[in-house]
Amino acid sequence: MVGTTESHEPHVVALCGSLRDGSRTKIALESVLEAARENGATTELVDLRSYELPSLNAVEPEPSDADHLRATIADADSVALGTPNYHGSYTGALKNALDYCRREEFAETTVGLLEVAGGEFPGSAIAHLRTVSRTLHAWPLPTEVAVPNSRTTITDDGIEDDAVADRVRRLGHDLVAYADVSSYPETVESGTTGAGSGADD
Numbered sequence: 053m054v055g056t057t058e059s060h061e062p063h064v065v066a067l068c069g070s071l072r073d074g075s076r077t078k079i080a081l082e083s084v085l086e087a088a089r090e091n092g093a094t095t096e097l098v099d100l101r102s103y104e105l106p107s108l109n110a111v112e113p114e115p116s117d118a119d120h121l122r123a124t125i126a127d128a129d130s131v132a133l134g135t136p137n138y139h140g141s142y143t144g145a146l147k148n149a150l151d152y153c154r155r156e157e158f159a160e161t162t163v164g165l166l167e168v169a170g171g172e173f174p175g176s177a178i179a180h181l182r183t184v185s186r187t188l189h190a191w192p193l194p195t196e197v198a199v200p201n202s203r204t205t206i207t208d209d210g211i212e213d214d215a216v217a218d219r220v221r222r223l224g225h226d227l228v229a230y231a232d233v234s235s236y237p238e239t240v241e242s243g244t245t246g247a248g249s250g251a252d253d
C-alpha cells in the first residue's frame with residue numbers, strides 16, 4: 053500500500069450500472085472485488101435492482117432507499133463505478149443513483165472506473181464518469197478499464213481476454229492500494245507519485 057498513514061482494512065464498494073440479468077459489467081465488477089479482497093479489503097457489490105430509487109425529483113423526493121445507498125457509499129474507502137456503454141455514455145440507472153448521492157458521501161473517496169461496451173472502441177462512458185466523480189470531489193484513479201466487444205470478451209465463464217482480466221484485477225488492487233489517497237499530501241510533496249514515477253500508462 054502506498055503512503056498509508058494508519059493500518060486498517062479498506063472497504064471497497066462496487067456500484068453496477070446495469071440492471072440486466074447476466075450483466076457482463078457485474079461479472080467484471082465481481083472480478084474487481086475479488087482482487088480487492090485478495091489485497092486485504094472487505095467488499096460489497098451494490099445491485100441497484102435491490103434498491104428502490106425512483107427517478108429523482110430533487111424538489112419533492114419520493115420515498116426511496118436513498119439513505120441506504122448513501123450510507124453504503126459513505127462507509128466505503130473506495131468505490132468502483134461500473135457501467136455498460138449506452139449510446140456513448142453511462143447508464144441512466146447509474147446516473148439516477150449518483151444523483152441521489154452528494155459530495156458528503158463521495159468526498160475523499162477513491163473511485164475506480166470501468167466500462168463494458170458491445171462495440172470496439174469504448175471509453176466515452178468512463179470519461180463522463182470521471183467528470184462526475186470530480187464534481188462529487190472524489191479521487192478517480194488513473195487506472196481505468198474499458199472493455200470492448202463485451203459478448204466475446206466476457207462470458208458466463210468470466211473474462212476471456214487475459215489482458216482485460218489483468219487490467220480488471222489491477223483496478224481491484226489499486227482501489228485498495230490508493231484507498232487513502234486523499235490523505236497523502238506528504239507523498240505528493242516528496243515526489244513519490246505523479247509524473248516520472250514509472251507508471252506504464
Ligand SMILES: Cc1cc2nc3c(=O)[nH]c(=O)nc-3n(C[C@H](O)[C@H](O)[C@H](O)COP(=O)(O)O)c2cc1C
Nearest residue numbers: 070072075076077136137138139140169170171202
Ligand atoms: C440502450 C443501449 C445502448 C447501447 N449503446 C451502445 C453504444 O453506444 N456503444 C457500444 O459499444 N455498445 C452499446 N450497447 C451495448 C452494451 O454496451 C453492451 O451490450 C454491454 O455489454 C451491456 O452491459 P451489461 O452486459 O452489463 O448489461 C448498448 C446497449 C443498450 C441496451
